[in-house]
Amino acid sequence: MRHSSIVRVGVALAASSLVLAACGGGGEETGGAPGGGASEAAATVKIGVLGDLTGENSGIVIPLRNAAQLAFEEYNATNPTTKIEMVEYDSQGVPEQATALAQQAINTDKIVGLVGPAFSGESRQVGPILEEAKIPSVSASATNPGLAQNGWKFWHRIVGNDLSQGGAVAEYMTRALGTKNAFVIHDNQEYSKGVADVVAKTLKENGVTVQTDVIDPQGSDYASTVNKVKAAAPDAIFYGGYYAQAGRLLKQLRDGGEKAQFLSGDGSLDKGLAKGAGGNNADGAIVSCPCLIDPTGKAGPASKKLADAYKAKFNTGTAIYSGEGYDAATAFIEAIKAGKTDTESINEYFKTIDVPGVTKQIKFAENGEPAASDVYVYLFKGDSYSLLGDAKEATKPA
Amino acid sequence: MLEGFLNQFWPATVDGLSLGAIYALVALGYTMVYGVLRLINFAHSEVFMVGTVAALFTLTTIGVPDQLGGVALIGMLLLLAVVAIVASGVTAVGLEYIAYRPLRKRGGSRLAALISAIGASLFLQQLFALIVIPQLFQLPQQGGRLPVQAPPWVRRSDVVTLGDFAVRNDKLLVLVAAVLMMVALDQFVNRTNLGRGIRATAQSPENAVLMGVNIDRIITATFAIGGAMAGVAGALYLMRFEETNYFVGFLLGIKAFTAAVLGGIGNLRGALVGGLVLGLIEMYGSAFFGSEWQHVVAFVVLVLVLMFRPTGILGESLQQARA
Numbered sequence: 001m002r003h004s005s006i007v008r009v010g011v012a013l014a015a016s017s018l019v020l021a022a023c024g025g026g027g028e029e030t031g032g033a034p035g036g037g038a039s040e041a042a043a044t045v046k047i048g049v050l051g052d053l054t055g056e057n058s059g060i061v062i063p064l065r066n067a068a069q070l071a072f073e074e075y076n077a078t079n080p081t082t083k084i085e086m087v088e089y090d091s092q093g094v095p096e097q098a099t100a101l102a103q104q105a106i107n108t109d110k111i112v113g114l115v116g117p118a119f120s121g122e123s124r125q126v127g128p129i130l131e132e133a134k135i136p137s138v139s140a141s142a143t144n145p146g147l148a149q150n151g152w153k154f155w156h157r158i159v160g161n162d163l164s165q166g167g168a169v170a171e172y173m174t175r176a177l178g179t180k181n182a183f184v185i186h187d188n189q190e191y192s193k194g195v196a197d198v199v200a201k202t203l204k205e206n207g208v209t210v211q212t213d214v215i216d217p218q219g220s221d222y223a224s225t226v227n228k229v230k231a232a233a234p235d236a237i238f239y240g241g242y243y244a245q246a247g248r249l250l251k252q253l254r255d256g257g258e259k260a261q262f263l264s265g266d267g268s269l270d271k272g273l274a275k276g277a278g279g280n281n282a283d284g285a286i287v288s289c290p291c292l293i294d295p296t297g298k299a300g301p302a303s304k305k306l307a308d309a310y311k312a313k314f315n316t317g318t319a320i321y322s323g324e325g326y327d328a329a330t331a332f333i334e335a336i337k338a339g340k341t342d343t344e345s346i347n348e349y350f351k352t353i354d355v356p357g358v359t360k361q362i363k364f365a366e367n368g369e370p371a372a373s374d375v376y377v378y379l380f381k382g383d384s385y386s387l388l389g390d391a392k393e394a395t396k397p398a
Numbered sequence: 399m400l401e402g403f404l405n406q407f408w409p410a411t412v413d414g415l416s417l418g419a420i421y422a423l424v425a426l427g428y429t430m431v432y433g434v435l436r437l438i439n440f441a442h443s444e445v446f447m448v449g450t451v452a453a454l455f456t457l458t459t460i461g462v463p464d465q466l467g468g469v470a471l472i473g474m475l476l477l478l479a480v481v482a483i484v485a486s487g488v489t490a491v492g493l494e495y496i497a498y499r500p501l502r503k504r505g506g507s508r509l510a511a512l513i514s515a516i517g518a519s520l521f522l523q524q525l526f527a528l529i530v531i532p533q534l535f536q537l538p539q540q541g542g543r544l545p546v547q548a549p550p551w552v553r554r555s556d557v558v559t560l561g562d563f564a565v566r567n568d569k570l571l572v573l574v575a576a577v578l579m580m581v582a583l584d585q586f587v588n589r590t591n592l593g594r595g596i597r598a599t600a601q602s603p604e605n606a607v608l609m610g611v612n613i614d615r616i617i618t619a620t621f622a623i624g625g626a627m628a629g630v631a632g633a634l635y636l637m638r639f640e641e642t643n644y645f646v647g648f649l650l651g652i653k654a655f656t657a658a659v660l661g662g663i664g665n666l667r668g669a670l671v672g673g674l675v676l677g678l679i680e681m682y683g684s685a686f687f688g689s690e691w692q693h694v695v696a697f698v699v700l701v702l703v704l705m706f707r708p709t710g711i712l713g714e715s716l717q718q719a720r721a
Contacts, residue, residue, distance in 0.1 A: 220641075224684030276641070
C-alpha cells in the first residue's frame, strides 16, 4: 500500500505539472487581454470543475462536468456583462492529486468558485484549502455527512447526504422489499463506509438481521466475501461503494450462484455496473441515489428540458448528477447575474439564494447542505437503468 | 467467528488454492530472475498484466458466441495461454534488453537495476492506460483506466459436489493448469541442458562462464520462461475474472513476490508452496476475521515465517537444487 501511495503521488505530480504547463500558456493570454482592450471585451471570471474525469470512476463525474459546461455555455450565449470560463481539473478521484490541483486553481488560475470536488474523500482534503483561500464551492456529488460538520463557511452541496440516502434505502428495503436478513458490504473508502454503515444501522433498528463484510477496492478476487454471503443466505445484499467494484462483486456473487436481491448506493448508479457484472447479472439490481435522472420529465418539465439540451450537445442521455451539476453551475450563474464577481460576495449571495433548479430548489442551509432533498431508486435492466420513483413511495419492481 | 469459519472452510480451501495457484505462477518469474541475477524484477507485475491484455484481445478478436464449458473451454484456454505466453515472454525479454542489460554491461549496481525495474513498471502501466488499452479495445473516450470486460465466455458449473464441498470448473482448471506448468518447469530446469545452464549461472556466474555457459543467453531464457509463466497466469486470470485493467498486476504482483519470499526466493518449488500457502492463509484469514483482514493476516504470517526461517519455507535456492 505504501508503494501504491508513492506511485500515486508520483503520477499526481507528473499530471499536475503537465496541467500547470498547459494552463500557464492559457493564463498568459487572459493576462494580456486587459492591457489590450479591456473596454471592449466583457469581463471573464473562472469557475473550476474538479473531480475524477479520466479515472476508474469518472463515469460519475463526467455527466456533472458536461451539465455544468452546458449551463455556463447557455449563460454565456446571452451576452452577459461578465462571462464565465469553465476550467477543468482532473483529480482522478485521488485526494493527493486533488489538493495539488486546488492549489493550482487558486494560485495560478484565480478561480472565483468551484463546482466540486466530486468525491467525499477529496472534498475532505480540499475543503480546508478552499476555506483558507475563501473560494466558494458547490459539490454536486460529494455525499459524506461529515463534510457539513467541519464548520466550513465556503463549502456547499446541492445533493442529499449519505445519512438521508442510507436511511431512505434501508426503509425501502424493509418496506417495499420485505427484507428480513441482509448482508451489507463496503470497500472501506470514506463514502462507501459512510453509506453502508447507515444502511446497516437503520436495517438493524427495523429488526433486520444484518451481517457485514469489507472488500478491497484494489483487489480482484472477492471469493472470501462471496463465501460469507452464501453462508449467511441473505434475502438482500447492499453494497456501499463505486460501480467498478460493485460490478466486479456482483459478477462474482452471481457466478458463485448467489441470487439474493442486490442493492447499492449512488456510487454504483452507472451503466458500468451492468458492464462490470457482465451478461444479465445486473438485471433487477436496485440502486438508490439522492439525485434525479429523469429524461422523460416524470418529476417535472425542467429535467426533460435539460435532458433534451444535453442529448443535443453530448449525443448521450443525462446520467447521474447531471441535474445536480447543472444546478451547481446555476448557483454560480445566479450569483454572477446578481453582480457578485468576487469570491466573498458570491459566498454571501449563497446565504440568501433561493431559485428553482432542475432537481430541487437551489437553497442552502447554514452548514452548506441543500435545504431539501429526496432520495430516488433506480432499477437496472439490460445495460441501463430507469427511475423507479421516490424511495418513500416506490414499490417492489415486478 | 469460529462457526463462520467452519461454515466457510471448504469453499475457502478451494478458493485459496485457486488464488494461490495464480500467485505461484507469477511468483516463478520473481524467483527465477532473483535466482539468476539477484535482481527483484518489479516490472514482472506488468508482464502479467500484458498477458491478461493479450488474452483478452485474442478473445474479443475471435469472438465467443456462447459460454464455453468442458473441452471447448479447455481448448480456448490453451489458445489464450499460447498467445499470452508469447506476449508476456516477449515483454519480459524486452525488459531485460532495454531496462537491465545496458545497466549490467556498464557495471551498474543492483540498486540501479531495481530503480530501473520500478521505472519500467510505471512506464508499462501508463503506456497501457494511455495508449495500448484504448487502441486495442477502441475506447478512446472512456480511456484505458477503466476495467475492460471480456464477453462472458466461461460457463461455470460444479464438477465435484460432496455435501457443502463443491469445486467449480474454472477454479479447478486454474489449480490443475498451474500445477502442471510447475511440474513441467521443474523437470525442464532439472533435466535439460538449458536448465543446467540456469542452475550453474545461479550458483556462480563466473564459474559458469569458465565452463562454457553463455550467460547472456541464459539470462534471456530465464526472463522468457518467467514471462511465459506469467502469461499462463494471465490467461487463467482472464478465465477466472473475465476482466482486466492496466493496474491489475500491482496488488497481484506484490502478493506473488510475497509468495516467492514465503516459499524461499530463488527456489522454484518454493514458489508453488509459497503461492498455495499464501492463498490459503488469505482465504482462511478472511473467513475467520473478515475480508478486510486478508492482507494483514497474510503479512503477519509472512513475518512469522521469516522470523523462524529467514530463507522461507523451503529455503534451499535454485543454485542448490539437485539435478
